[in-house]
Amino acid sequence: MPGTEEIVQTAFEVEIQARIDAERARLRAEAGLARMREFKKPVERTFTxxxxxxxxxxxxxxxxxxxxxxxxxxxxxxxxxxxxxxxxxxxxxxxxxxxxxxxxxxxxxxxxxxxxxxxxxxxxxxxxxxxxxxxxxxxxxxxxxxxxxxxxxxxxxxxxxxxxxxxxxxxxxxxxxxKAASGEPGLKFSVDFGMGMLNALNLGDVINELAYQVRPFEVNKGETDRVIHDSVKTLTDTLRDRKRWHIVDAAPTWAKPYLEKSGKLAGISCTLGKIGHNLYGKEYLDALHTCRDSINAIEVDRLRVKPVIKITGEFWAQTTEGDGNFNMFAFLEKEGAQVLVEPIATWIAYMMYVAKEGAKARADAEAPYRDPKWYELKKRLANDFKVFKKTGGLSAGSAMWNFFYHRTIKHMGDTAHHLIPQKELSRLAHPFYHQLARGGEGYMEVGKNVYYTVNHLCHMVLALKPFGCMPSTQSDGVQSRVVNKYKDMIFLPVETSGEGEVNAHSRVQMALAEAKAKARAEFDGVLQETGKSLEELRDYVDQHPALKQALYKVPHRKGLAGTAAQFAWHVSELIDKDGAYRRSTRVSARLQRVA
The missing domain is CATH 3.40.50 (Rossmann fold)
Known part of the structure; x- marks a missing residue:
């Protein structure tokens, strides 16, 4: 039995707790919180x-x-x-x-x-x-x-x-x-719908990049926007109106009785056939090639020196094309820059990579058997198989996502940028930012900044993010150390909101001046190294119209970021290899001296 002291101590504690509860109740009543209820998510009417x-x-x-x-x-x-x-x-x-x-x-x-x-x-x-x-x-x-x-x-x-x-x-x-906030059954995700969305996102990404790739160099102002609008209409008409493939319509007469008897066989055959038709159907590929040829017909002048500005930042702010990011893309082009936009495909690849790496990191904690001995092969295989079930599908999905995105690029002229391997972005960011630190774009902001700088793929990185965005603020804090390590890096973070457009544009202009100087020095260095004048390069381009096509693929030379510098070096190499052109040039020069 408890002693007298214990009984007194217990009664004292009960009295103290009662007084605390009474005071808490009084304060709640004064604050109007006397009727507090546990929050429950409202039940939304379903979409049926x-x-x-x-x-x-x-x-x-x-x-x-x-x-x-x-x-x-x-x-x-x-x-x-x-x-x-x-x-x-x-x-x-x-x-x-x-x-x-x-x-x-x-x-x-x-x-x-x-x-x-x-x-x-x-x-x-x-x-x-x-x-x-x-x-x-x-x-x-x-x-x-x-x-x-x-x-x-x-x-x-x-x-x-x-x-x-x-x-x-x-x-x-x-x-x-x-998902649906209401668990709705009204939005049915069929094979045609899913594959259509895959094509829609890939086409949107690629044609969006092509617009920003071509427009800064167009000879006839406004032609790129007109062609892009026509191309988008061609693609949307195809996505909307193309005939839906079905196994019953496509199967030969002799096979239809077997398909009718076996619903499972018919279902699998129909699914595979729909996937193939959506990705490889003649109607779809013809539409891509029609748009490719229309865009390629735009005349461009790639010898205009423009700094390449890589856009990174928060997903929405770096994607939208309006007041939400101070109309930044149009402003950059107006100021004489070439904008390198970020595809939505990168974000999807990032999600799959992080999910896979997260599963690997949790493998030991979630393993069916903890610390099996080296000879307990059955337990070790069970642990490995559980990890594989989680990561295998993500690895396959990631590989397929990359394949189909790059395939779309290939059919649209093969000049848009390929997706950067997420493993590489994670590796470059790791000294500054852990790959499993979530929020916003995670390690990608840091990884992209380093990747595009060390590989000389841009002159400046512009990070667009919302005002007060917690993950972006965290990333910006890390970027200060990144910039301190890479001294030649031009990195500018800009917080966007509904106000402050003039201030944001002013900050960008100041950084852009440095990027322009960098691009000009790069181009002049190419002219000096090749020994060719700008007039000589232009003369060769004028005599070879294919070099003026919008989708002419210029080989990438390591160490050069600007389109003009890359193109100047390529044309110089073509001149060096073109003996007939050099002979005709020498003959022309002699005739001019004689005259």
């Missing part, structure tokens, strides 16, 4: 299959090239779909009006853009109930340990404040793939 005929899916936030491709796939799969216009400053202001305080600008721009679009539908005569019933929003979800993880709740909060309470949100989780 029978709503597909009248419910329109809204989405946005990418380049207009990507959005047109994605919309075509949705339409071709039988869905109603619209892309919201590129966000502007007014959308940012609407996002701040209806959303919570302290959010990053992708949140404000995106939700403000959505709210103002719904308000426009209301002004056109639709009631709020019709809008809530007839539209859903398709967007990205969490990418790491930042406020981006709360986007879904922020969208609902802002929509509720704007009077659209109950508006549905379909969520694309960047780390978990495609």
């Amino acid at each position: 299959a029978n709503e597909r005929d009248y419910v329109t899916i809204l989405f946005g936030g990418l380049t207009w090239k990507h959005e047109e491709m994605i919309k075509a796939v949705f339409h071709g799969s039988g869905y109603r779909c619209e892309n919201i216009p590129t966000p502007v400053v007014a959308d940012f202001q609407a996002g701040k009006e209806f959303g919570n305080n302290g959010q990053c600008n992708p949140t404000y721009f995106t939700v403000g853009n959505l709210v103002r679009h719904l308000q426009m539908l209301e002004q056109q005569g639709q009631t709020r109930k019709q809008i809530i019933d007839n539209y859903v929003f398709f967007t990205a979800g969490s990418c790491g340990p930042c406020r981006f993880g709360m986007y879904e709740a922020e969208y609902r909060f802002a929509l509720q404040n704007a009077g659209f309470d109950g508006f549905r949100v379909l969520l694309f989780q960047q780390t978990d793939g495609i």
Whole structure:
């Protein structure tokens, strides 16, 4: 039995705890928190299959090239779909009006853009109930340990404040793939839809890079934009209207009875056939080659000296083409730079790599058998097999993703940049940033900065990120050490928001002046080393029209970053190998002296 002292001690502790609870209750009451309840995620009305005929899916936030491709796939799969216009400053202001305080600008721009679009539908005569019933929003979800993880709740909060309470949100989780915030069954992911989205993303990436690759050097101003618009229409028409392949239509007559008897055989054959048709079908490849030839017909002058500016940063800020990043791409081109944009494909490759490396790192902790002896082969194989089940599919998926992206590049002229191996980016970043440190672009910002600098693939790296973005701030802190190690690196981080465009452009101009000087010195060095004058190079190019084609593939010379420097060296080598041209040049020079 407890002694008297223990009983007194227990009673004393109970009394103290009671007083603490009473005081806590009083303070809660004063603060209006007396009726606190545990937060539960609101149950959202589902998007059902029978709503597909009248419910329109809204989405946005990418380049207009990507959005047109994605919309075509949705339409071709039988869905109603619209892309919201590129966000502007007014959308940012609407996002701040209806959303919570302290959010990053992708949140404000995106939700403000959505709210103002719904308000426009209301002004056109639709009631709020019709809008809530007839539209859903398709967007990205969490990418790491930042406020981006709360986007879904922020969208609902802002929509509720704007009077659209109950508006549905379909969520694309960047780390978990495609889900719905409501567990909806209305969005069915068929083989045709999945392969169509693969093609849409790859085509959007490649044609977006080609636009920025060609436009700075076009001879006829505006021609690139016109050709790119026509090419996007050709590709979207193909993605939307192409005939859907089916085994019943394609199989020979003698095979149809067997397929009818075996549903499993028919299903596997149909799936494989659809994949092959979407990737290798004549209609699809003909569309790619038509666009390639149209773009290649643009006349360019590659001897214009322009600094190459590599864009990195937070996913949304480095992708959008509007007020969300101060219209930075158009500004850079106006200032005489060549912009090297980042494809969405890089982000997808990064997700697969991090998932695979994370599984390897957790292998020992999740192993069925802990520390098996060297002779316990069965246990060791069981452990290895569990890791393989998690990493094997990711390795295969990563290899296939790279293959099909590079295949698209090949069919579109083979001049767009290939994806950098994630293992290489991770290796370069590792002295500064661990590969499993999540948030934002993780190690990629640091890895890309080092990769493009040490391999002389750009003159300057410009990192675009949202104001107050936690992962980007973390990355910028690391970049100070990176810049200190690589003395010739020009790296500029710019935080974007709804304001501050003049200040951001001013900062970029100052760094750009240094990059321009670097590009000019590089080009002059090539002229000096080759012993050729600019007039001599231009004369040779004028006599060989193929060198003026937009998709003429210039061999990369190690140590040179600028397009003009690369091209000047290549033309110099062509002149040195062209004996007939040199003889004709000498004859012309003699005739001029005689005259």
